[in-house]
Every structure is written in C-alpha cells, then in structure tokens.
Amino acid sequence: MERAPVAAFIGLGANLGDAVASVRQAIQALARSPGTRACTASRLYRSAPLDATGPDFINAVVRLDTTLTAPALLQALQAIEAAAGRQRPYRNAPRTLDLDLLLFGTARIDSARLTVPHPRWHQRAFVLRPLAELAPKLVSAALLQAVADQACEPLEPPLEQQA
Structure with a gap:
C-alpha cells in the first residue's frame, strides 16, 4: 500500500557555474522524482552569501507532495546534487547546487543524518x-x-x- 502524500518544502541554491540553469534543472528533476505527486516552485531570487563566501546565490523553494519518507527524500535530493556536480570540500563552500529539506509535513526529525524542520530555515x-x-501561512510578517x-x-x- 502506497503512503499518503506529504507536503515537503525544499530550499534550492547555487552560486557556481550557470546557477540559474542549475536551479531550474533541479526543479525539473524534483518534479520527475519517484514518489512526487505535485511540484510547485517559487520564482527565483538572487541573494548574497550568508555565512559563506563566493558569488551571489540563485535561490528558490519548491513544494513537493511526496509519498517518500523523509530519509528517502533526502537521499533523492543528494542524488540530484551529485548529478549537478555538488562537492563538499568544506562547510559553506560555494556550490553548483544545494538542496535542503526545509519542512516535511508536520514531522520533527532529529537524527545524525537529518534535522527537520531545517534548523535555520526561519533565519x-x-x-x-x-x-x-x-505557503504564506508558514511565514509571518515578524519572520520576514x-x-x-x-x-x-x-x-x-x-x-x-508569469505566463
């Protein structure tokens, strides 16, 4: 029996190579991911690095309705990052693609591999x-x-x- 879909929010970012193309390709890859039932993306944003160095980032957020478990979704995100050439030479290094599992329904997960909600999403x-x-109800005026x-x-x- 298939699991009921869960709304998951994924943060996307890139600041190496053609970052706009990398983020757009990642959105398409997420939409095609196994277990994905729906995929909606925000528009793209340019942001200055925060606690990092390198060029500005291109960012977006995607909402997925997925039947995957949170650990399985994390594994799928890491596979998309690897396909985009993601390397992790040091903490907060510039990157070709970064996919963060921000929220997974109402789940609270604190394991060695995964923390949900993402510990810094609200900052x-x-x-x-x-x-x-x-998801405007998730983001208060005070947070913004x-x-x-x-x-x-x-x-x-x-x-x-947008057309």
Whole structure:
C-alpha cells in the first residue's frame, strides 16, 4: 500500500557555474522524482552569501507532495546534487547546487543524518521570501522583518504575472 502524500518544502541554491540553469534543472528533476505527486516552485531570487563566501546565490523553494519518507527524500535530493556536480570540500563552500529539506509535513526529525524542520530555515531571507510565495501561512510578517537586512531580490515577476 502506497503512503499518503506529504507536503515537503525544499530550499534550492547555487552560486557556481550557470546557477540559474542549475536551479531550474533541479526543479525539473524534483518534479520527475519517484514518489512526487505535485511540484510547485517559487520564482527565483538572487541573494548574497550568508555565512559563506563566493558569488551571489540563485535561490528558490519548491513544494513537493511526496509519498517518500523523509530519509528517502533526502537521499533523492543528494542524488540530484551529485548529478549537478555538488562537492563538499568544506562547510559553506560555494556550490553548483544545494538542496535542503526545509519542512516535511508536520514531522520533527532529529537524527545524525537529518534535522527537520531545517534548523535555520526561519533565519534566512533566501528561504523565507520564496517560501512565503508558496505557503504564506508558514511565514509571518515578524519572520520576514527579522531578515529584512539580508540581501535577497527576486529575479522574476511575481508568480501570478508569469505566463
């Protein structure tokens, strides 16, 4: 028997190579992932590195309805990162692609491999602004105000204006 779908939110970021293309390709890969029932993406944002070095990042958030477990989804995310050439030479290194499991339904997971909700999701403008497009009830005005000083600008028009 197949599991009931769970709403999962994935943060995407890249700041090496053609970051825009990398994020767009990752969105397509997520939509094709096994167990994915629906996939909705925010618009793309440009953000300055936070606790990292290198060029600006291109970011987005995706909502997936998935029948995978959280650990299986993490494994799928890491496979997409590897296919995009992701390397981890040191903490917060510039990257070709970074996929973070931000939220997995109402689950709370704290294991050696996975922490959900993501421990810093609520402290990052590059997560909160695109997440607010997809799930405005999850992002309060107070959370957005707390990250107002972080550089994060949309690259595209609002979702409702896109063709």
